[in-house]
């Protein structure tokens with residue numbers, strides 16, 4: 001971590017998908033952390049601008065939301081963190097022509113590890129909760145555009161979801177999503 005920086009940025013096997021670990025300044029009250037710094041990300045070559053913050057709460061462990069995307073012209077970069085509890089977050093490369101097309105990367109984000117996942121445009125995003133009462137907060141680089149909203153079935157890509165053999169809690173939309181084999185990607189590498 002560069003001098004003065006308050007965020008560690010690590011790469012993943014998927015180009016552009018990054019793991020951010022903001023520094024926590026602990027004391028006997030607890031801790032302080034800068035959870036987002038446009039300047040520090042720009043200095044690290046991560047120049048996306050965020051315009052919308054989202055918060056969702058999932059009451060039960062095993063709740064799975066995804067795999068979602070917004071198509072161009074409203075594709076979204078997302079910076080995801082877990083504010084309460086623990087979740088397993090996944091990004092899937094959906095960029096036609098990418099050498100890692102269809103490959104996924106998953107990571108545990110928790111309120112204790114404070115880690116964040118940067119999911120660029122062109123990647124599907126989803127997560128499954130590992131505890132009850134999970135709150136996920138994420139920044140988006142474009143506004144919600146229902147006409148551009150899309151989903152791919154969570155179980156159509158061989159992702160090793162940590163479900164311990166249980167069926168996930170799904171929305172109707174996610175239960176009815178198309179399999180990846182039918183997916184016509186709107187993204188290019």
Ligand SMILES: Cc1cn([C@H]2C[C@H](O)[C@@H](COP(=O)(O)OP(=O)(O)O[C@H]3O[C@H](C)C(=O)[C@H](O)[C@H]3O)O2)c(=O)[nH]c1=O
Nearest residue numbers: 054056065066068069078125126127143144145171173
């Ligand atoms: C995403 C979104 C939703 N909504 C409304 C639309 C529905 O009435 C309600 C629930 O939407 P949905 O069921 O799509 O929420 P999630 O299943 O949590 O979807 C999200 O979860 C995955 C993991 C994501 O990465 C996306 O941000 C997003 O697709 O919120 C809005 O008003 N604005 C928004 O930006």
